[in-house]
Amino acid sequence: MKIGIMGTGMVGAALGTKLIQIGHEVKMGSRSASNEKAVDWARKNGSRASYGTFADAAAFGELVFNCTAGTVSLAALSSAGSSNLKGKVLVDVANPLDFSKGMPPTLSVCNSDSLGEQIQRALPKVKVVKAFNTMNCKVMVEPSIVPGEHDVFVCGNDVQAKAKVVEIIRSFGWKSIIDLGDITAARGTEMILPIWLRLFGLYQNRPFNFRIARS
Amino acid sequence: MKIGIMGTGMVGAALGTKLIQIGHEVKMGSRSASNEKAVDWARKNGSRASYGTFADAAAFGELVFNCTAGTVSLAALSSAGSSNLKGKVLVDVANPLDFSKGMPPTLSVCNSDSLGEQIQRALPKVKVVKAFNTMNCKVMVEPSIVPGEHDVFVCGNDVQAKAKVVEIIRSFGWKSIIDLGDITAARGTEMILPIWLRLFGLYQNRPFNFRIARS
Numbered sequence: 001m002k003i004g005i006m007g008t009g010m011v012g013a014a015l016g017t018k019l020i021q022i023g024h025e026v027k028m029g030s031r032s033a034s035n036e037k038a039v040d041w042a043r044k045n046g047s048r049a050s051y052g053t054f055a056d057a058a059a060f061g062e063l064v065f066n067c068t069a070g071t072v073s074l075a076a077l078s079s080a081g082s083s084n085l086k087g088k089v090l091v092d093v094a095n096p097l098d099f100s101k102g103m104p105p106t107l108s109v110c111n112s113d114s115l116g117e118q119i120q121r122a123l124p125k126v127k128v129v130k131a132f133n134t135m136n137c138k139v140m141v142e143p144s145i146v147p148g149e150h151d152v153f154v155c156g157n158d159v160q161a162k163a164k165v166v167e168i169i170r171s172f173g174w175k176s177i178i179d180l181g182d183i184t185a186a187r188g189t190e191m192i193l194p195i196w197l198r199l200f201g202l203y204q205n206r207p208f209n210f211r212i213a214r215s
Numbered sequence: 216m217k218i219g220i221m222g223t224g225m226v227g228a229a230l231g232t233k234l235i236q237i238g239h240e241v242k243m244g245s246r247s248a249s250n251e252k253a254v255d256w257a258r259k260n261g262s263r264a265s266y267g268t269f270a271d272a273a274a275f276g277e278l279v280f281n282c283t284a285g286t287v288s289l290a291a292l293s294s295a296g297s298s299n300l301k302g303k304v305l306v307d308v309a310n311p312l313d314f315s316k317g318m319p320p321t322l323s324v325c326n327s328d329s330l331g332e333q334i335q336r337a338l339p340k341v342k343v344v345k346a347f348n349t350m351n352c353k354v355m356v357e358p359s360i361v362p363g364e365h366d367v368f369v370c371g372n373d374v375q376a377k378a379k380v381v382e383i384i385r386s387f388g389w390k391s392i393i394d395l396g397d398i399t400a401a402r403g404t405e406m407i408l409p410i411w412l413r414l415f416g417l418y419q420n421r422p423f424n425f426r427i428a429r430s
Binding site: 101104106107110111112146147148149150153178180181184185187188189191192194195196197198199201202203206207208209210211212213214215 | 316319321322325326327361362363364365368393395396399400402403404406407409410411412413414416417418421422423424425426427428429430
């Protein structure tokens, strides 16, 4: 599949590399047409990897991942152009972490709204699926680094779009995928970030992830 | 130990009953001196169970559980009287769920503050330990109803107070207790409620709990 990745940070690079490894073609997009990190990532990832602007990545992808920082996601998606995204599945991996008031970060949107919902409202013809935002990017692409059973949460309004994203998630090696329902569940998965950040402080470099223990 | 329970709802009743069963004396407090549910609970739980006002329960307990609804906890604790609570450990089990704007509930405080912190600020001479607020009360008192390993989170500023609470939690049968640090971590455990509510909708009456999968 042709996949667009918006964002050149750790998350975009990890997902892009994984998608290349399992056979997809990936274009990494950023604000500029030749972002240094995107160029570097594409050079390391062979002929199926390319780079360009947000609009280039959005136009290229049959499916697009939003891996930009949550506080700039809406601007990045606007720059990508709604016509380039129309009708496509957008996997929103971003978290609205606001570091501007110091540590720990707060959420720039939460409680009665979420970044996932804001993106869905801004792009009503795009099928937004929130996924993967509750874990470190190393865990996203290699779930076995966390011992035992653990879960990835998905939510979104379009059932077929979710099914397509679930298929990709399974192809990464995931066994347990919990569908939380429509995109308003993004409030829940984004608001899990404050405890995630505490746990990250506690476990440092030891990988961890959420598991819903259940019968 | 003599323990005060503030609140006569499901959570207060479940914790009170468990504490009686394992040998403690418990006084359940409410706004009125003879709340019908408190009278009924005490009648069912034998000679070590009693009831009274919030102030009676606070004065009685060497350790006190706040099991009131989060949106009225500060008023209930104020009514209990800071002199009745001074120097004691207060286990805050409440969540600031606001149902006044319809379903799903929002949090009346979150993101840059939490109910746990509000209570600690209102009662600076009380040792507030946030615990148990991330699960159903049936799971609190009988962790084995959820299969596999799963966790209870604690946080608070006073290390000795946390150790005392951890001891009680262990006496309920808990194996894995995660200390998230000071009381500001209550933001994290309270903000986990939106996803908990989604999961509750998904699993209905099947008990579940959070587990942090880790090495």
